[in-house]
Amino acid sequence: MGVVSSQQLSRYYDIYRDIEVVFTKEIVKTLFWDTRQIYIKCTGGQWPCILNSTSLLSAKVIISRNGGAFAAMKESSSVSLHFCFVQPDSRPLVFFVNTRVEDFVPYMDTEDLVVVTLNFINRPPDDLISIMGSLLEANANAVRRKEERIAISAISKRKLGLQKEETIVYIQNVPRHCVLRDISFSGAKLILIGLKSFILKQIIMIRFEFNDPREIIYVRGVVVAVDEIEGHKDLVVARVLYDKKSVSMAYKIRINNYITSVRINQLAENNVNNGH
Incomplete structure (x- = not known):
């Protein structure tokens, strides 16, 4: 705590x-x-x-x-x-x-x-x-604050307790490697190998590995948008909308703790800049 x-x-x-x-x-x-x-x-x-x-x-x-x-x-x-x-x-x-x-x-x-x-x-x-x-x-x-997105970086990974941005996404129960670009209460953005026409509208499951405490959380969702990456014909960016019932309390607390810490730091910086 x-x-x-x-x-x-x-x-x-x-x-x-x-x-x-x-x-x-x-x-x-x-x-x-x-x-x-x-x-x-x-x-x-x-x-x-x-x-x-x-x-x-x-x-x-x-x-x-x-x-x-x-x-x-x-x-x-x-x-x-x-x-x-x-x-x-x-x-x-x-x-x-x-x-x-x-x-x-x-x-x-x-x-x-x-x-x-x-x-x-x-x-x-x-x-x-x-x-x-x-x-x-x-x-x-x-x-x-369901749409507030957290870009995955070295700093955000540390504050979230996220082990790594590379993870597994299950599409039609088949595990595929992917990279997390951003996450939120309501969804995530992933980079993975695949065809846009195949991935769009698929029901998927994302695996998240966290530390402090160590836990693995799975969140189910649907791919609502897919964008191809210019110059990389096999790579796409998939936007995932979570199934609300699939989002665990443990996941919500992780996201909330990060958002709250960022807000507190911003308020502290504003007070310093304003001479308080």
């Missing part, structure tokens, strides 16, 4: 505090969430629970109606919720959030399980604000 300024944390909290994030398998994987280390403390006891969702104001956990946690929370509304994120190549990030029980609701009409809403007593730790804020900002910018 990168360093986030106090100004950015306040911005995240002000804009996104009411938005609830449901912990799907993709979100759990993207945030390096350790589901085995999620538990509650109440009336001196400790019990595991399932974190169903959270915002920056409250969380919803799933527990058994027949267990000790339910009885303890019925006795006392004061509950500490333990969060745990497994940081790649570093120690796990753990903290408690002090909460108060708001209500109990049956989970999907079951008799044994209940969803407990826990309201945060105070503003949550900065780590939670940073993690959830960056996730929500990436989702928002994937719509608002």
